[in-house]
Amino acid sequence: MMIDWxxxxxxxxAPHPDDETLGCGGLMRKAKEAGAEVYIQFMTVGDTADNSARGLSTADERYGEVKAVADFFDWDGWDFAFPGDRYHLKLDAVPRFELTNAIERHSPLSIETLRPTTVIAPHRTSYNQDHQVTAEAVHTALRPSNTRLRHHPRLVLAYEEAADQWRYDAAPSPNFFVELTEEQVEAKIEAMHLYGSQTHDHPHTRSDLTLRSLAVLRGMHSSVPYAEAYHMMRWLA
Known part of the structure; x- marks a missing residue:
């Protein structure tokens, strides 16, 4: 199956800034090189305790990182649906109705407004609660219905992150692979460096070696040098 990106x-x-790059950094570079439009709907951001020397990354710092990554990938638009400490790492306390409505129709980058041809979301089996509820809300927002009344993207994918495997019921083997060049893999890694508050040395799930190794592994699974892997939820040919 070939896609004209x-x-x-x-x-x-993306539940948080960097998830879009961890899961789709190679695809974003490949698609933009081909001339695609790429939009990022972040769900939330806030001050975050971390393992840095300072012990904290601030929301303002994260916004600055997003702007740098947006310029790097040349995104066509990005938005935060639920910004602030009230929501950050607490999306599981927000009613599914509110999350789904933001994705479906109330955000500036909603499915109703943007009418995307492809939607890509985190996988439900992530250990992170914000990822889980985002995945479930997207699933609801894209429910089957009358196509004359609601927009239905042709392609719906769930992306993976190395950290998602930290579950006894981790996601099954992916069934959709996007071939990447070495330059596209390196662009993904370079973009993660722009998320300076979130990058870590190896061994870590967001280290350079982890990202490069996962691209090599998924490439081997699909008989190419490098790839990103996804779970396909819908494909309308």
Missing amino acids: SRERILIL
């Missing part, structure tokens, strides 16, 4: 309008749902 130049014809795609891609909407990526």
Whole structure:
């Protein structure tokens, strides 16, 4: 199955800044090189305790990182649906109705407004609660219905992150692979460096070696040098 990425309008749902790059960094570079439109709907951001020397990354710092990554990938638009400490790492306390409505129709980058051809979201089996509820809300927002009344993207994918495997019921083997060049893999890693508050040395799930190794592994699984892997939820040919 070949996709002409130049014809795609891609909407990526990211629970937090960096998830879109960890899961789709190679695809974003490949698609933009082909001429696609790429939009990022972030769900939330806030001050975050971390393992850095300072012990904290601030929301303002994260916004600055997003702007740098947006310029790097040349995104066509990005937005935060639920910004602030009230929501950050607490999306599981927000009613599914509110999350789904933001994704479906109330956000500036909603499915109703943007009418994307491709939607990519986190996988439900992530250990992170914000990832889980984002995945479930996207699943609800993209429910089957009358196509004359609601927009239905042709392609719906769930992206993976190395950390998602930290579950006894981790996601099954992926069934959709996007071939990447070495330059596209390196672009993904370079973009993660722009998320300076979130990058770590190896061994860590967000280290350079982890990202490069996962691209090599998924490439081997699909008989190419490098790839990103996804779980396909819908494909309308």
